[in-house]
Amino acid sequence: MAILGIDEVGRGPLAGPLVIGAVILPDEKPEWTSDLRDSKKLSAKKREALAEIICAEVPFGLGWVTAGELDSVGISEALRLAARRAVKAVQELHVPFSQIIIDGKVNFLTGTPLEKYVSTAVKADDLIKEVSAASIVAKVARDKYMCDLAAKYPEYGFDKHVGYGTAAHMAAISKFGITPEHRKSFEPIKSMVGFERPVKNVVKNTTFVGNRGEDAVCDFLKAKGHQVLARNFKTKIAEIDIVSFYEDKLYFTEVKYRKNSGHGTPLEVITKEKQRKMRQGAEIFVKTHKKYSECDMALAAAAVTGEDFVVNDWFVI
Numbered sequence: 001m002a003i004l005g006i007d008e009v010g011r012g013p014l015a016g017p018l019v020i021g022a023v024i025l026p027d028e029k030p031e032w033t034s035d036l037r038d039s040k041k042l043s044a045k046k047r048e049a050l051a052e053i054i055c056a057e058v059p060f061g062l063g064w065v066t067a068g069e070l071d072s073v074g075i076s077e078a079l080r081l082a083a084r085r086a087v088k089a090v091q092e093l094h095v096p097f098s099q100i101i102i103d104g105k106v107n108f109l110t111g112t113p114l115e116k117y118v119s120t121a122v123k124a125d126d127l128i129k130e131v132s133a134a135s136i137v138a139k140v141a142r143d144k145y146m147c148d149l150a151a152k153y154p155e156y157g158f159d160k161h162v163g164y165g166t167a168a169h170m171a172a173i174s175k176f177g178i179t180p181e182h183r184k185s186f187e188p189i190k191s192m193v194g195f196e197r198p199v200k201n202v203v204k205n206t207t208f209v210g211n212r213g214e215d216a217v218c219d220f221l222k223a224k225g226h227q228v229l230a231r232n233f234k235t236k237i238a239e240i241d242i243v244s245f246y247e248d249k250l251y252f253t254e255v256k257y258r259k260n261s262g263h264g265t266p267l268e269v270i271t272k273e274k275q276r277k278m279r280q281g282a283e284i285f286v287k288t289h290k291k292y293s294e295c296d297m298a299l300a301a302a303a304v305t306g307e308d309f310v311v312n313d314w315f316v317i
Contacts, residue, residue, distance in 0.1 A: 001098035002027060004090060005130025006083060006108070009039070009138040011075065013163030014173075014189055015156075015182045016146050018070055018078050020063040020108070021138030022086040023054060024097055025130050030057070036132035038125045039139040051140035054133050061089025062141055071185040072308045074197070083108035084312050092315070103131050153179050213257040213304040214241055220302070220311040226251065235284045238277035242302075243285060250292055252282045253300040253314070259307070270301055275317060 008020045025033060032053055039047055054060055063086030070078040083102075087109065090097075100117045102108060103124040109115050124131040143162055150159035156172045156179070163169075163181075165188075173182070173189070184195040218228050226244035233240045242253040254270055270278075278299050286293055303313035 001096050003128070003130045004087070004097040004100045005124070005128055005132070005134045006086065006100060007103040007125045007131050007135040007138060008079060008082065008108075009135065009142045010163070011079070013183070014165045014169065014186050015067060015158065015163035015179070016149065017067060017142065018065040018075075018082050019138045019142040019145075020079070020082040020086040021134035021136070021141070022061045022063070022083075022090045023130050023133040023137060024059045024090065024095055025133060026058070029129060033129050033133075036129045036136065038123075038132060039135040041126065042136070044143070047136050047140050050133075051137050054137050058133070059090055059093045059095040060133070060137050061086045061091075061093075062138060063087070063089065067181050067183045069310065070183055071195070071197070073306065073310055074185070077306070077310075079106070080108050080110070081310060081312050084112065087114065088313060088315065101128050101131055103135065149181055153181070209257050210241075210255070212309045213255045213302075216304050216309040216311050217242060217253060217255050217302045217314065220314060221246075221251075221253070229289075230285070233281065233285055235281045237284070238274075238281035240278060240281045240285070245292070245295070249296045249298060250282070250286070251298050251300045251316070252278055252285070253302050254278060255302045255304060257304045257309075259305065270317070275299060 002024045004022055004024050006020060006022050008018065010016060010018045035050060063082035063084065065078045065082045073081065098117070099119065100109065100114060101124055102118060102120045105120055105122060107115060107118045107120055109118050121128065125135040126132065146162040147159040150157065155176050157168055161169045178189060178193065182189055184190060184193050185197060214231060221228060221242065221244050226246040228242060228244050230243040231241065233243055240252045241255040244251045244253065256270070282297050282299065286297065299317040301315060301317055302311060304311055
């Protein structure tokens with residue numbers, strides 16, 4: 001079976017998101033794959049041409065972590081979060097793979113069920129075609145984002161330095177201050193603004209945890225375009241954490257919180273019996289909300305981790 005290649009772009013800049021690409025190539029490589037190599041060794045024109053082909057012809061996913069999220073959780077957790085999001089995007093395409101290769105020395109999927117399938121390799125982005133392809137799609141996507149930022153914040157020149165700490169970029173920060181896209185946890189901005197990562201609150205009870213986790217998932221779903229219809233919908237059979245509506249479909253989401261990502265996925269802890277009760281609860285919701293009686297229904301699960309309550313997974317069961 002196929003290899004899933006993973007590479008990150010944007011670890012070091014002072015502004016903009018961190019992006020991880022994940023790509024699967026067929027066993028019989030198309031002719032165009034001979035041009036794949038480390039994205040930094042390709043011209044912008046060549047990168048863009050290859051990215052267009054990759055996105056059109058093979059399974060790929062992108063995992064984005066915003067500057068604000070990075071400031072909240074730190075760079076190490078941000079890399080893990082972006083990797084999980086990228087892999088999830090590929091898994092939703094239902095294309096099988098048997099091995100994962102990540103560029104570098106760090107396994108970003110440690111603590112997940114996929115950890116055992118991972119190999120890491122220095123310079124994999126130049127040696128392994130799947131990783132090269134991941135590097136290219138992530139680089140092109142992030143560069144486009146930074147060019148769009150340049151139109152929004154023209155005084156910073158984001159299209160030229162893509163967020164790195166060049167002399168011109170530092171001069172712009174000195175003159176105009178920082179934007180919401182700047183990473184306040186990175187020096188020298190950290191010292192300039194006196195940034196301190198908030199001290200973690202001690203989680204006192206399960207009600208507090210549940211509410212904070214559900215708040216985070218509601219915000220996540222709304223950002224994806226969902227309309228949240230109900231929270232903690234109770235029946236005699238089951239309680240459904242979140243009911244949402246998106247593109248003529250109802251989603252019934254169970255939220256699972258873990259202190260860290262190594263305590264099992266939502267699917268591992270939502271038993272078949274729990275899913276059966278969720279379906280019964282969903283049917284009751286539809287019966288009591290006639291407006292949605294003709295809509296398709298889907299059960300979903302969300303994973304929230306850490307004392308910052310970061311949503312690192314949401315998927316249909």
